[in-house]
Amino acid sequence: MKSGDIPEQGLWDYLAKLHITNDRKHAYFGDVRKLVTQTFIKQAYLVRTKKVVEGMNEDRIFIGWGVRAEHELSKKDILESMCKLLGRPSICYMAQHTAAYGPMRNEDDEDDVVEPTPK
Template sequence: MSQRKKTSASQSKPQRTNENEDEMTFSQMTSSQVQRARENFASVQIDRKVAEVVQFILVKDQKKIPVRRADIVKHVMKEYKVIYLEVMNRVRRTFEQVFGLKLEEIDTKNHIYILINKLEAGGTVSMCPGNPGKTGLLFVILSIIFMKGGVAKENLVWNTLKKLRVDPREKHDEFCDVKKLVTDEFVRQKYLEYVRIPHTEPVEFEFRWGLRADIELSKLKLLEFVAELHDQDPQSWTQQFREASASESRT
């Protein structure tokens, strides 16, 4: 009886995730160990696995959802995770040579990837493909944040959008639930960060640029756009022009 209870208790314990084990696999395997592991798979098997990873990422990218390494391993790589790095190198080459896309690791700590259109990088065309309205809305919000030094309070963003007849409290003909689009979809896609401001009562939030926006959008082009609206020279905004020029030189 006691033995049965022990067995039942052990089975009821929550299973540990494999992410820590995966991290050890990726960080501790030597090149010779990887090579030996590779010999367990035929070339055609590796080719098929590369194709599966490419397809998995493309499906996620249709909704601009960033892809986690843990999800690639769990849903696609599985027993092939011992040769993960080799497969991902080939996946990167496939995206660049076949699709003209770049697989970018935007979060090296949590290993999160996005796809970037190499032909449109630095512009705004690829931000919300098929929906120029969303691209325009996102562009306006990112402009507000940038011109405010990288952080903009939620109320400022909403009030600015209201002036453009986009009220987050009302259903919009094109965007439907504006607040959900901005604070959920754009945040999930890593275009924006929506952060609670500490020690505020009632609770307040602020917006910042997300990792994807930093990679896909040219701050210099954005500043030039804002300058055109105000009929001024981009260098009129000294701090923003300095930041935009610095980010441009790093790309």
């Protein structure tokens, strides 16, 4: 849920923490590699781009939100679902919380923006 795109390997590493790997069939998602690199790309939920990264000999592949995901998926719903899955409050993910809900406001003064502090 980072803003922008992430290295493809970073996506695989994160999914592996959730016991979703790209090297074997998943009980619910099936062929995860094909789902991410082909199906979601064709359906415009994700975009895959090759970028030159300074200090790296080879270009790297990055994954980002596609136009369909931007229009059909709510950042709030995704954040809350991930937090429920991980057992953490959404405020633990400051950048994503702000992207989903906007900056927190002080109740006493609507003009004051309060940055949330994770516990």
